[in-house]
Amino acid sequence: RALKMSExxxxxxxxxxxxxxxxxxxxxxxDYAVRGPxxxxxxxxxxxxxxxxxxxxxEVIKANIGDAHAMGQRPITFFRQVMALCTYPQLLDDNxxxxxxxxxxxxxxxxxxxxxxxxxxxxQGIECVRHDVANYIQRRDGGIPSDPDNIxxxxxxxxxxxxxxxxxxxxxxxxxxxxxxxxxxxxxYSASIAELGAVQVNYYLNEEKCxxxxxxxxxxxxxxxxxxxxxxxxxxxxxGNPTGQVQxxxxxxxxxxxxxxxxxxxxxxxxxxxxxxxxxxxxHSFKKVLFEMGPEYSSKVELVSFxxxxxxxxxxxxxxxxxxxxxxxxPEVKAQLTKLVSVRLCPPAPGQALMDLVxxxxxxxxxxxxxxxxxxxxxxxxxxxxxxxxxxxxxxVPGIRCNPVQGAMYSxxxxxxxxxxxxxxxxxxxxxxxxxxxxxxEETGIxxxxxxxxxxxxxxxxxxxxxxxxxxxxxxxxNKLKEFHQKFTQQYS
Amino acid sequence: RALKMSExxxxxxxxxxxxxxxxxxxxxxxDYAVRGPxxxxxxxxxxxxxxxxxxxxxEVIKANIGDAHAMGQRPITFFRQVMALCTYPQLLDDNxxxxxxxxxxxxxxxxxxxxxxxxxxxxQGIECVRHDVANYIQRRDGGIPSDPDNIxxxxxxxxxxxxxxxxxxxxxxxxxxxxxxxxxxxxxYSASIAELGAVQVNYYLNEEKCxxxxxxxxxxxxxxxxxxxxxxxxxxxxxGNPTGQVQxxxxxxxxxxxxxxxxxxxxxxxxxxxxxxxxxxxxHSFKKVLFEMGPEYSSKVELVSFxxxxxxxxxxxxxxxxxxxxxxxxPEVKAQLTKLVSVRLCPPAPGQALMDLVxxxxxxxxxxxxxxxxxxxxxxxxxxxxxxxxxxxxxxVPGIRCNPVQGAMYSxxxxxxxxxxxxxxxxxxxxxxxxxxxxxxEETGIxxxxxxxxxxxxxxxxxxxxxxxxxxxxxxxxNKLKEFHQKFTQQYS
Ligand SMILES: Cc1ncc(COP(=O)(O)O)c(C=O)c1O
Ligand SMILES: Cc1ncc(COP(=O)(O)O)c(C=O)c1O
Numbered sequence: 001r002a003l004k005m006s007e008x009x010x011x012x013x014x015x016x017x018x019x020x021x022x023x024x025x026x027x028x029x030x031d032y033a034v035r036g037p038x039x040x041x042x043x044x045x046x047x048x049x050x051x052x053x054x055x056x057x058x059e060v061i062k063a064n065i066g067d068a069h070a071m072g073q074r075p076i077t078f079f080r081q082v083m084a085l086c087t088y089p090q091l092l093d094d095n096x097x098x099x100x101x102x103x104x105x106x107x108x109x110x111x112x113x114x115x116x117x118x119x120x121x122x123x124q125g126i127e128c129v130r131h132d133v134a135n136y137i138q139r140r141d142g143g144i145p146s147d148p149d150n151i152x153x154x155x156x157x158x159x160x161x162x163x164x165x166x167x168x169x170x171x172x173x174x175x176x177x178x179x180x181x182x183x184x185x186x187x188x189y190s191a192s193i194a195e196l197g198a199v200q201v202n203y204y205l206n207e208e209k210c211x212x213x214x215x216x217x218x219x220x221x222x223x224x225x226x227x228x229x230x231x232x233x234x235x236x237x238x239x240g241n242p243t244g245q246v247q248x249x250x251x252x253x254x255x256x257x258x259x260x261x262x263x264x265x266x267x268x269x270x271x272x273x274x275x276x277x278x279x280x281x282x283x284h285s286f287k288k289v290l291f292e293m294g295p296e297y298s299s300k301v302e303l304v305s306f307x308x309x310x311x312x313x314x315x316x317x318x319x320x321x322x323x324x325x326x327x328x329x330x331p332e333v334k335a336q337l338t339k340l341v342s343v344r345l346c347p348p349a350p351g352q353a354l355m356d357l358v359x360x361x362x363x364x365x366x367x368x369x370x371x372x373x374x375x376x377x378x379x380x381x382x383x384x385x386x387x388x389x390x391x392x393x394x395x396x397v398p399g400i401r402c403n404p405v406q407g408a409m410y411s412x413x414x415x416x417x418x419x420x421x422x423x424x425x426x427x428x429x430x431x432x433x434x435x436x437x438x439x440x441x442e443e444t445g446i447x448x449x450x451x452x453x454x455x456x457x458x459x460x461x462x463x464x465x466x467x468x469x470x471x472x473x474x475x476x477x478x479n480k481l482k483e484f485h486q487k488f489t490q491q492y493s
Numbered sequence: 494r495a496l497k498m499s500e501x502x503x504x505x506x507x508x509x510x511x512x513x514x515x516x517x518x519x520x521x522x523x524d525y526a527v528r529g530p531x532x533x534x535x536x537x538x539x540x541x542x543x544x545x546x547x548x549x550x551x552e553v554i555k556a557n558i559g560d561a562h563a564m565g566q567r568p569i570t571f572f573r574q575v576m577a578l579c580t581y582p583q584l585l586d587d588n589x590x591x592x593x594x595x596x597x598x599x600x601x602x603x604x605x606x607x608x609x610x611x612x613x614x615x616x617q618g619i620e621c622v623r624h625d626v627a628n629y630i631q632r633r634d635g636g637i638p639s640d641p642d643n644i645x646x647x648x649x650x651x652x653x654x655x656x657x658x659x660x661x662x663x664x665x666x667x668x669x670x671x672x673x674x675x676x677x678x679x680x681x682y683s684a685s686i687a688e689l690g691a692v693q694v695n696y697y698l699n700e701e702k703c704x705x706x707x708x709x710x711x712x713x714x715x716x717x718x719x720x721x722x723x724x725x726x727x728x729x730x731x732x733g734n735p736t737g738q739v740q741x742x743x744x745x746x747x748x749x750x751x752x753x754x755x756x757x758x759x760x761x762x763x764x765x766x767x768x769x770x771x772x773x774x775x776x777h778s779f780k781k782v783l784f785e786m787g788p789e790y791s792s793k794v795e796l797v798s799f800x801x802x803x804x805x806x807x808x809x810x811x812x813x814x815x816x817x818x819x820x821x822x823x824p825e826v827k828a829q830l831t832k833l834v835s836v837r838l839c840p841p842a843p844g845q846a847l848m849d850l851v852x853x854x855x856x857x858x859x860x861x862x863x864x865x866x867x868x869x870x871x872x873x874x875x876x877x878x879x880x881x882x883x884x885x886x887x888x889x890v891p892g893i894r895c896n897p898v899q900g901a902m903y904s905x906x907x908x909x910x911x912x913x914x915x916x917x918x919x920x921x922x923x924x925x926x927x928x929x930x931x932x933x934x935e936e937t938g939i940x941x942x943x944x945x946x947x948x949x950x951x952x953x954x955x956x957x958x959x960x961x962x963x964x965x966x967x968x969x970x971x972n973k974l975k976e977f978h979q980k981f982t983q984q985y986s
Binding site for chain 1: 508509510511512513515516517518520521523525536558560562563564565566568573574576577580581584587589605606607609610611612613614615648649651652655659660661662663680681684685688725726756757758793795803807808809810811812813821822823825826829832833835836837838839840841842843844
């Protein structure tokens, strides 16, 4: 049968209805480095190693993604006990499980349809979980009230972030919504902005001052954006990914003041809220600072804060648990949000249950308390140690400059690349830091993400590495990296 | 501080950045009846009952949503055993669990990062699960090959459906993508089409012929749509929601032929593939029929088929498991799809694991086989019985006409409403069947969804009820409904 012109005149290329020429143009513009070509090559190399292909290394060390369990971190016993009980309630009769785990499981199951974690939940999330989240926030923020009706459970923080960006995207041309994001950024933001057809508005973090956030830079960025779009949203990641900084209380207050003055909707990505290591640093939630600034601000500034089961000491990424708290959202918009999330029915119930355990962990006096605290502390101290180690070793390498890893799980050092390497990369059509990371991967098996995947000031080069590998492996990684960098520099000088 | 005009001139209403006037206009257009006002009222009534408010009934009976566990169906033991083992691997040493459950769990954990279900999986889904899905499809379709590279695991079928619609949405004005959906439809489709700003193109199922699908109606619908948009996609739900029909093999072949001739991308929603009850009816997958039609079709027609852990005999909605198989997708588009799904990192790992168990259930000779088969058969026979019961009782009511429930989990009877009721509803600005269902809820506690939420021919009225309540409760429900309908008819005649 001959191909036929469609009624609308276009002959589909290769006879396909859906081609890159006829697909959603916004989707085509999406870029996502964290799972990009370098990771694909790493997976390939792992397969080659398994097939016996000879390499100058024995294994691929993945420091490309904030995935704690994949790096060998053990799950928190209490969390998994409760999850097993929720999944297979026959175990509630088993005396191997502590009473507090059983009580948590019973309480969660009681709020599930038919007492099963296999039932759809309400779209906003299980009611008792939303209550526990609100209580957690209230405790965390020194008593500032939190309303369960403002809590939405999500499929990981990713889902919440995309949903709020979606609500905010409107207008055409010069009135199109602009979304201010830090550079470097976590590429979920640039990807979602591209997908929604919103306008990405960059503000640069100050690398010289440990990736802090300058209001003058926000002002510059906003002014420039107003020439061509309608910047309405300001996104902040604190503690920072990929840059590992922890913003000061003063900085957060300045940002809120700026948002109030400039009529910006605030999105605070606080998924690393327990990941603070550096002395003198502390996590301050945007919610708390907002309310401490008094009713002039707390009754007005629109804020959504995001959290997740994926990071902190839990690292339970696979469960896709998360929540967001919406503050000062217009009630009609909130109704629209509730409607929107109902289209996909509900977030995964196991992820919701796990989120519940994170915000309602064992209390002093409960049978699981000691083990829980021991496990939690061990993970967080190891991370603190690895943060320090990473900074120290990297800063001994000429041509690598690394800010302290104050929080989160990443180091984002600046690397000096020889002119010849830059030219060779450009000749290949590659970003110079991609060229560097690819070579690193091929020669050492170390998998990092090039800085160009997160954005960086023109003419500077970086990579992002996680501090998640076990300490001994991290040391090996850092020393191999050091050696590679020196060899690379020599080779191209 | 006085409200301030934004640089772009607009004074935000009530001082808010985000209002219904400045939000995403497409989101505003989204309608979602299955969790709409009637369900919200039902939840309210349940609270009132708990608080001791007197009602003419003791409990709300929810027949509004296909949520088997919420209606009292027990989970499949084997599935939950494996899920508990995956969640808390210490149980692998427990001799309470059968060996086949342990083997499944070990195999799944081995393909997880760090052997933990808490690690992110690859974005397309765990490799061994995709292999098992491909094997399942191949077995189901009598040996027609299935490639694991064409399998994408999803966060419920909902996620897959929205993702594919997103890829397909392009063009502006008259070239904007039109999506053909059946009327009545499952409102995820209309909602996603509205959200994406695509064009909804309705084709009507033939109620007189048991909700079958006439090619002449497809032709009419397509022709009309071509006047104002670019119809490129044809969605079919089989077995049908909300209409409960099972399409014949001939019908499916005709649809495929039509799609080939008219250059349409096919989306086959086959989440009810095990839910076939009526004698003489059988599930035929689009994939199988496509390949049986020979290479002229099987090498050309683009098809995506969706499946889910939420329906069939499992009813595991809360886990949000699902997969899609893409067939004849342009390789460049497939690369774009893979990139797109990677932005949200991965579907929930427990949902993926559960999907694996569905496609790799106990085999004859394995220790769990008998129990599994017993549980599965009991659920499916009860559903078949309830399908029959529903049809029979409803058809005894003058003014209710009900097609056989051949498959899925729903009956969608046509109801005759007195002129006076229609007028009273319209005076209240309500759809007449919404008026009817609201009254039913207030007077009997029965929660159904009005036909207007799914679409129906102008001037006809329906409701959708699930056949999921336990048989004794279903009988009560049907008899109460009968009584109500007679009273309602009398009252308004
Ligand atoms: C800053 C930030 N936000 C959000 C996310 C998304 O996490 P999830 O969707 O797993 O909760 C991540 C994941 O790495 C992140 O680093
Ligand atoms: C026809 C149809 N498709 C898709 C879905 C979505 O199911 P899930 O996202 O739970 O897999 C449903 C749910 O009721 C449905 O009826």
